Structures are given as structure tokens and as C-alpha cells.
Amino acid sequence: MSNSSKDSSDPNMLVSVNPAYQLKEVEFSLRKVGCKAIVCPTQFRTQKYCDMLTQICPEIESSTPGDIRSARLPDLRSVITLGNRQPGMFHLEDVMQAGSSQYMQQLQDLQKKLSCDDPINIQFTSGTTGAPKGATLSHHSIINNAQFVGNRLGYNWRPHIRVCLPVPLYHCFGSVGGGLCMALHGVSLVFPSAGYDGKANLAAMESERCTVIYGTPTMYVDMVNHPDLAKHDLSSVETGIMAGAPCPPELVKKVIYVMGIKEITIGYGTTENSPVTFFSSPTDNLERKCETTGYIIDHLEAKIVNPTTGEVVPLGMTGEIMIRGHCVMKGYWGDKDKTEECITKDRFYKTGDIGSMDAYSYLKIEGRIKDLIIRGGENIYPAEIEQFLHTHSKVKEAQVVGVEDSRLGEEICACIKLVDGEVCTAEEIKAYCKGQMAYFKIPHYIIFMTSYPITTTGKIQKNKLRVVAEKQLGLKDK
The missing domain is CATH 3.40.50.12780 (ANL, N-terminal domain)
Incomplete structure (x- = not known):
């Protein structure tokens, strides 16, 4: 994906987006950087990228390729697909055939403006605030x-x-x-x-x-x-x-x-x-x-x-x-x-x-120092998952920790307090998460608790919570 400033003559930047992102994550990322052009396959495995984009921007289907006008992604103008042709989108072949000496000259002119300190790549990494x-x-x-x-x-x-x-x-x-x-x-x-x-x-x-x-x-x-x-x-x-x-x-x-x-x-x-x-x-x-x-x-x-x-x-x-x-x-x-x-x-x-x-x-x-979970090389911050779990009607409080895993290094464990009188299963929580966040962020373990280890000032001690969770799951000797 590429992003540029409002001035179309300025250099573009590559914006790298995780292909496992779900709808909300994709929309947030594209809006955040003011993405002007997207390059993507029609789909890969279970992810249907063109369908996702038309859900975010239904205006695409009635747009002229290169002149998309979307309310939710106001900066977006072009989508270039590598798969089947789609309404309102360019195909990669169209872009390749449009090449001419005119554009080569533009590239050469652009090179003269470049500075080594210019931004060239935006890489998304999860934040402790959840976004x-x-x-x-x-x-x-x-x-x-x-x-x-x-x-x-x-x-x-x-x-x-x-x-x-x-x-x-x-x-x-x-x-x-x-x-x-x-x-x-x-x-x-x-x-x-x-x-x-x-x-x-x-x-x-x-x-x-x-x-x-x-x-x-x-x-x-x-x-x-x-x-x-x-x-x-x-x-x-x-x-x-x-x-x-x-x-x-x-x-x-x-x-x-x-x-x-x-x-x-x-x-x-x-x-x-x-x-x-x-x-x-x-x-x-x-x-x-x-x-x-x-x-x-x-x-x-x-x-x-x-x-x-x-x-x-x-x-x-x-x-x-x-x-x-x-x-x-x-x-x-x-x-x-x-x-x-x-x-x-x-x-x-x-x-x-x-x-x-x-x-x-x-x-x-x-x-x-951070609560960062590293699952198979993917950096995952608990706050993002916790905030989503709190949207479930039966969840009173949720804390997410990383627990030991021999293959992935760490797995995600959600420690959940339920609303008084509610009954819930781990399968119900996982089903709620599916399709709402990238698969690698969905908790592998769900533990229902009535209390968390806390400090004297009421702050949750996640290091102790991790130990409790690992013992309860049989991952450590009690």
C-alpha cells in the first residue's frame, strides 16, 4: 500500500499492512495515514481484500478507477488489484500498460527532490492504548x-x-x-x-x-x-x-x-x-x-x-x-x-x-517493561484485546497476559471476570473475537476468574497474574 501527502508531487511512502487484519483494523490503519492508493490481491486464503474494501467504501463500485471518493476513507483515490478485475479498481496490467517516457521523467524529477531523511515506509505496530x-x-x-x-x-x-x-x-x-x-x-x-x-x-x-x-x-x-x-x-x-x-x-x-x-x-x-x-x-x-x-x-x-x-x-x-x-x-x-x-x-x-x-x-x-506479548514473532499488546473483550455483554473485566508456549514462545491468555449471574464459555468468547481482530490476537486460552492479584493501590499485577494463569493451565509446576 502507498500513502502520500496532499501534494501529489511529493514522494509516496510504502505503508505495510498485515494481511491478517480484519475490517476495523484495516480501516483504522488506512485512515490514520491518509492512504491514497492501495495495491492488493483480490483475496488470499480466507481473506477477501476487495470485498473488505467495498464494505469500508461502498462508493468504490460506482467510481471511475483512479477517482474514488469515499466518506470513510476521504484520501483514497486508487485501488490496484492483482487478481480478477473489480468495479472501480485498476488491474495491475492497466498500470503496467500506462507506463510511458512521461512518467519516467516525473520519476527523475522526483529523485532530485528526495532527501535521505524523508520518510519512505510506515510500519504498523500495536500500541499500548489498543490502536x-x-x-x-x-x-x-x-x-x-x-x-x-x-x-x-x-x-x-x-x-x-x-x-x-x-x-x-x-x-x-x-x-x-x-x-x-x-x-x-x-x-x-x-x-x-x-x-x-x-x-x-x-x-x-x-x-x-x-x-x-x-x-x-x-x-x-x-x-x-x-x-x-x-x-x-x-x-x-x-x-x-x-x-x-x-x-x-x-x-x-x-x-x-x-x-x-x-x-x-x-x-x-x-x-x-x-x-x-x-x-x-x-x-x-x-x-x-x-x-x-x-x-x-x-x-x-x-x-x-x-x-x-x-x-x-x-x-x-x-x-x-x-x-x-x-x-x-x-x-x-x-x-x-x-x-x-x-x-x-x-x-x-x-x-x-x-x-x-x-x-x-x-x-x-x-x-x-512493557506488557508486550510476542507470539511466534508477532508483537501483540494486551490493551488492544482487553478493550475489545470489554465490549462483550457478559464480560465485567478482562486482563490479557502472555503464557509460556514451547512452539510460539508465548500464547495469549485472557483472564475474564463475568458480570454477576452470567454464564459464558471459552468457545463463546473466541467466536466473539473471530472476524473482529487478526487471528493471531484471538486468545488461545480463556480463564474465568473472580479476582486478580492487585497492589495496595489497586493496580493489577500482571506478572503475578501470568504465574496464576500458567499454574491453572498446567503450564508450570504448582
Whole structure:
């Protein structure tokens, strides 16, 4: 999807939208950025994108392509579809055939106006207030990130690099680490399947003789535990990246010893930081790969501070991780207050994560200040789900926590207090959520409670609630 300012001569920006978003999430995101043009398939799997757009903007069907006028999306003018032709929408073939030297001249004129500090990409990340926030990234931030990630992996000297890329392109991991590395370093990308498929990853690595594999920890869990793993020849795979969620040491060891990827690397970052800020070297020893997330990316600054005082703590001590440099986003699109909450006046980004650094800048993550749940690499904030659950007539109060899961890292658990006298089932709650939020946000576990652990001031203690939930679900020893 692309978005531009009111002035059509200004550069456009790519707005990456999660294809699992449901109607409300899509409308919010498009309105937030003032989206002028949308590029999408007619449908993918169960998601019917053109139908969703006509539900939001019924005016599309009676519009002339390129001149949509919608009450709910007032900035939208064009929809370009890759599937069947639809009323009021361009087909990709129409756009390709319309190309001429006139437009090439426009592009060349536009290049002269571009600055490296201009925004080029808006990546949505869920917010603690429940609404997605648009992290606005510049040319400077994403180009440098791809350059230095590629350099550390050896893309500047390894011959015939072929990257197996099962991670989604609507996240920075795939778009920057994959797409931009292809453009900057000339590496080949192999897309194993249209949608995620663990077995397809193994097949693609073997058939295409891939030398690099990207994945979240969940993806590596699937590959390591696949019953056909031993049947696939992965001898061509030299290195890879595991990132997007905490990487369990035992999983790292299995990737090295079972899959044979001895030069696997570990990365840490956030969407707001374009995304990688710490990254290990392919030649790091086993201890560093298992116990740390690598060392600081070139030309970035990092500091560990006391979350209360903001003072830098001694080496090896824990505190909040803060980042400054080329990677830091310009801000959250159209949200000055949220931007000022997480970027200091001297341009340090407050990650909200707790960790420690050694003298060589290797980072060890200890936990999170935020209530963020990371489910299979997807960042999920409980507030968004809690607010929706509160719209159910039988729900008196809802608290959402992440509980341990061996495959996904964390699963979503909703701890619900019912209205007095009401009776409800877990299936009823899940059915209520279906179609109203992305599938990965729907709670996997539903627990009905009569009270929550609280502080003396009445604040809910989510760390204790998580322990209670895991015990009740039998995920931890009582």
C-alpha cells in the first residue's frame, strides 16, 4: 500500500499492512495515514481484500478507477488489484500498460527532490492504548540497517548468496533484512511458499541450494521438529538469522547441531528501530549465541539506564535498553504524544526492554517493561484485546497476559471476570473475537476468574497474574 501527502508531487511512502487484519483494523490503519492508493490481491486464503474494501467504501463500485471518493476513507483515490478485475479498481496490467517516457521523467524529477531523511515506509505496530501505531522510517534508517546487517552476515564477501525468506514482507525483518538486502547487496531471495509452511522451507533450502535462512524462533521450532528434517539435504546452508522474539538457548543449539547451521546468528531490535540494533556475528562462540542477542550494529549508540532515574548503570547491570542513531524512526505517524513518550529530546529511543551489556556491547535481554506479548514473532499488546473483550455483554473485566508456549514462545491468555449471574464459555468468547481482530490476537486460552492479584493501590499485577494463569493451565509446576 502507498500513502502520500496532499501534494501529489511529493514522494509516496510504502505503508505495510498485515494481511491478517480484519475490517476495523484495516480501516483504522488506512485512515490514520491518509492512504491514497492501495495495491492488493483480490483475496488470499480466507481473506477477501476487495470485498473488505467495498464494505469500508461502498462508493468504490460506482467510481471511475483512479477517482474514488469515499466518506470513510476521504484520501483514497486508487485501488490496484492483482487478481480478477473489480468495479472501480485498476488491474495491475492497466498500470503496467500506462507506463510511458512521461512518467519516467516525473520519476527523475522526483529523485532530485528526495532527501535521505524523508520518510519512505510506515510500519504498523500495536500500541499500548489498543490502536496500532505507524512507525515512520526514513530512507536513511532502513538503507543503513540493511547495509550493516548484510555486512555482518558477510554479504559483502560471500559468493552466490541465496536467502530462503519465509518471514513476512509486511514486517521489517522481511522487507529490510530481505528485500533491501537484495537491492543493496545483490543477494538472491527464495520465497518458499505463498503463506508460511515449515515443510516448504526445508524443501526450498534443498532444491534451491540456499546458503542463508531467515526465521523467527517459532519457524525454527517447526523446522527442527519436522518429521522429514533428516530427509532433506541442508548442507548448502551456511548461516541464517533467528530474530523477532526471544531465542531459547536450547533451540539455538538444535539449529546448530541438528540442522547443521553452524554460523546461525541472533538478532534483536524493534520496528521503531528499522529494525535491528544488536546482532551476533556468524563466528561468535556458542555461549554468546545462546546467552546474548549479539553486539551493537555499526554506527549506533546504546545505553542501559535505570528506568526510574534515567541514569546510566554500570556495565553488566540491568536496566532499560535505549538506542540512538541512524536506525531510530522519525516518530509515530500523526501521534506526537506517543512519539515524545518513547523518543527523548536527545533522540534516544526507549525500548521498554530490560537488559544488560558487557564491555564488548553484547546484549543480554532480561525481560520487558512493557506488557508486550510476542507470539511466534508477532508483537501483540494486551490493551488492544482487553478493550475489545470489554465490549462483550457478559464480560465485567478482562486482563490479557502472555503464557509460556514451547512452539510460539508465548500464547495469549485472557483472564475474564463475568458480570454477576452470567454464564459464558471459552468457545463463546473466541467466536466473539473471530472476524473482529487478526487471528493471531484471538486468545488461545480463556480463564474465568473472580479476582486478580492487585497492589495496595489497586493496580493489577500482571506478572503475578501470568504465574496464576500458567499454574491453572498446567503450564508450570504448582
